[in-house]
Amino acid sequence: MPMPMTQIPALEVTDLRKTYSGRVQALKGISLSVAPGDFFALLGPNGAGKSTLIGIASSLVNASSGTVRVFGEEVATNRSAAMRLLGLVPQEINFNLFEKPFDILVNYAGFYGVPRAEAVPRADEELARAQLSEKAHTMSRTLSGGMKRRLMIARAMMTRPRLLILDEPTAGVDIEIRRGMWKTLRDINAAGTTIILTTHYLEEAETLCRNLAIIDHGQIVAAGPMRELLARLDVEGFIFDIDGEVPAQLPLVDGVTLTSANSHCIEVDMPRALDLNRVFNALGGAGIRVRSMRNKSNRLEELFVHLTGNGKGGA
Template identity: 75%
Template sequence: MSQHPVGATPDRATANSAAPGADAALRDAPSDKVPALRVTDLRKTYGNGVEALKGVSLDVAEGDFFALLGPNGAGKSTLIGIVSSLVNLTSGSVEIFGTDITRRRSDAMRLIGLVPQELNFNLFEKPLDILVNYAGFYGVPRKVALERAEVELKRAHLWSKAQMTSRTLSGGMKRRLMIARAMMTRPRLLILDEPTAGVDIEIRRGMWDSLQEINASGTTIILTTHYLEEAEHLCRNLAIIDHGSIIASGPMRSLLAELDVQGFVLDTDGVLPATLPVIEGATLRARDAHTLDIDMPREMDLNHIFVALDAAGIKVRSMRTKSNRLEELFVRMTARPEQSA
């Protein structure tokens, strides 16, 4: 398989129009600071007439951990493909730290590290060689590349595998190797396309720690994922794209706060009864014999729930907020009929 990094393909002729789009009001970055990514009225129509992007505009601030979410076929892959210069835009503009990807493509691509969803390295090469060769493609001196490779492989918990054939690595290890490779050029913007796809939850959470470390070091990260818990845990800001348009954008906390339903997980003493009490306005579900899920209107008094549970003989030992609020927001936004037009 090819190991060519983002920006290794020849320049392509693309149309470029900077007319403001319908989503321009969704920008969050401060006006006095150049954002890591600025997308303005971006449109993409494929040769078969399919309009994949319909005037998308958004900003991603420098240093942000940003989630780009949307159902299959919503336009996520097209948007990421254009930003990483793998797909031609039809009109609009994309800037990476103020550098236009059409006018100064090579300069812009040097600022980006891309981790695609598909594994695209030589499985018969050693992890150390994969990283060093990748860095060399960008002109990083071999001595520097070797030093960086040690840092990145250790961060990815792969240093002990550095001299093994990559095909012997587990699926999670291969995913971590992809991230380590992208970091070899010290990108200012790291784009992760489903980086934990197919990885079990324990390994996934370990990868979260590494990604948070990368972000804390100053690297801006854009994440696409179908694991909404992952986006809620990692990201500070997000945009939801559906049918080629941005339908929601802003700080994670602000968007989640707009939900009119709140959810809790209650751990109980003793086994839950076969029939749960009926509490008007609330939905109760047994997660297991000792764990209760509750969804309730935001205005409902939680004490009302506790009183009803106590009357039913259910004693609550501990309580925590449910972590699937983003999933609820996502379903609500993408299920709206007016967004399907």
């Protein structure tokens, strides 16, 4: 009996292996399932196997064994059907810099069989979403780095993919532009497109994604809901905003590390089992008044380091 469409994973990877010449094992039998509508992070150090997995999923690399399915369509045996469902935003800028953004989008859509009568209004729509309408008929080589990144996303969306894979989509852009791109990606996901994101900005993954998998040395070392995986950490961190300046000497609290984050903030690292009131009492006893507190934003980095021994998400 066929599986109902709503239950078919957006991406299903089963016992996937890839061995390159020289017997280098890039993937060692990984299995992974991404649900429809998810915003999923695929993380790992440099050389962990992420790029190989993306290459196989997008039919650019042949697997040694195992299967990859996009909404039920097997990539190796039904490539055309699978690729009609998938959009890829690679890490490298790979459009013609001597073409105009509007033409890039329309021509890309035409290559995938979208009639020009549909492609033209769709290009206008995607350029507007990417905030590139004013640059539609400007030579693309004149675009800034952030604009080129947004154009890559707009191009991938021209085929209306049900699954969008983004390989380092915000690499090299400043934080303000990056946050603007986050909104665009959230909007795309909210409209129903499943997104798989690789990024070395771990804050980005923690902010955007609901589920994740971490790959290390060709194997998945952790996978599941973001909140559940972060809850595995034995320690937790907070930032306390205080009245006045942080004193040179902070009180000692057994099992707790207190450091100055800046002149008005104290960074707190402590085991989960400890009562946070001990910290408040110690600070109060030292005449330090806490105005507000928030979780540290690098919890995913702590988990990543714990699982891989590496401090960066890699490529």
